[in-house]
Amino acid sequence: MNGDAETDPQAAIDAAASDRDERVYEHGAGDEQEGIPFVGAGPGDPRLLTVAGRELLSDADLVVHAGSLVNSELLAEYCADAETVSSIGKDLEELIPLMRDAHERGETVVRLHSGDPAIYGAALEQMDALEHEGVPTYIVPGVTSAFAASATLRTQLTLNEVANHVAFTRPQGETLDEDEDHISEFVGMGDVTTCIYLGTHAVSETMDRLLDDGHDPETPVAAVYHASWPDEDVIEGTIETIGEKLEAAGYRASAMVVVGDAVGGEEYERSFLYGEWASGGGGGDGGDSQEADD
Template sequence: MSDASAPNDPQAAIDSQGRRRGEELDDRIFEHSAGDEQVGIPFVGAGPGNPRLLTVAGKELLETADLVVHAGSLVNSELLDEYCDHAKLVNSVGKDLEELIPLMRDAYEDGDEVVRLHSGDPAVYGAALEQMDALEHEGVPTYFVPGVTSAFAASATLRTQLTLNEVSNHVAFTRPQGKTLSPEEDHISDFVEMGDVTTCIYLGTHAVRDTMDRLLEDDHDPETPVAVIYHASWPDEDVIVGSIDDIAEKVEEAGYRASALVVIGDAVTGAGYERSYLYGDWANRGSGSSDADTQTNETETQAGDD
């Protein structure tokens, strides 16, 4: 049921749910794990583009949905055709919360199976939580269904790992400064300076030139590898590989202004990494111990190393 104190006011709902989050944990955290069947409206990650990269859970939910509210052209139309042709489709682009929340709430309360379909993974730059909080405030339960984010699709396309022993021990998901991010909140240069970070820049195709110019102004090595993957896993995917010094010119020549992921760091090429401990002599230490001890050592190694 709707909260009469703030009917159809998403901002009031977000503020209210935010206060609740600061005061107590949701009981459902301890009742459900990712992938569980749950009650409510699922916020599903459609993956990076290729319909085959949709999760099994996401596929099952879409195939039984009556209403799918999707992220417009950010979701591959082939995926919508394959899994949602039976459902009513609503493009969320251009619609604000004041329109989207009643739309989903009313359909759910009428007994429809409703799916909110985000591109990639809704937990990464998805603006999902504000919608979920507004729905929860209206008495409609919600939950996340993870998806494959574009950084992982880019890694697969580049045939490399985002983390590599002695090359990259960390991964940063970030975005360039602009309307949403102030210059003080832009840490791309800090990540690159660390040296062992693979920096994945979302929502930054339009800002490649500005970003690389700032990195050069900060005296970063101009030969640092950079890859720009346009429409990772889509049929028109394009890969541009260069360096901090020349990638902007290459992207401008290609004419891309959106829908590409920028990856900075030596993991782009995968060159120079060291063999990990996982399949080395260290993993086989204590060869005279029991089979159980050996299995325990192997499990601990897999959990704690590249």
């Protein structure tokens, strides 16, 4: 394709194929594939980048990255031989030709997202736009900040007889209408660990809504600022207190907020995984013993 051709990302999104892409059945998540990989950089610490991601970055000529959301130490360590360009402040009409033209010149291009591209990453619209212009793409998963936060808190997001479910969500605001905010519903279920992304600036308002909805003010909440970064900070409280504590700390962005009884890792029950079922002695056929996430 001509490098001077105009790009229309919205047309590409509208034209996204309704038929299942055959590559779904040909490649697994760990396969190196043709085209531009969309790589998850992980939560911050360069060591939490995947092996696949490290290999792709080491071979790259151009890395388009998520600006300050990606640790500069990671860029320095793994992208030393590549041109690096921040995507911050660039719209699709600028990003797509940048990556397309480099690919068509024969350069090895990597698109580097923070965390995992599948979680609030806006990756698919870029991928559809590139595919529409003849540039193949694929995803290389990364460690999302909720997982880094749970590791820091030394707990599990799912915990037997405490939390059977996990919700990845965000609060209402400029880009999410009030009727699309389901945080109160998730917290109300009781056995859900609710992980709030993109909401550090609105924690006080979010917690006030939870109190207005009648939720237990003593429900545990932890805010992990810059999970896995050198300046990581952990602020613990409850629905009633976390907003004031976070405001006192001065954080308005980049904190993973985790709500629910699993935050403290307390009062859980022994799982079936290493109980009687592990030796075939319990009720049932022991099938749950294969579920390592229990």
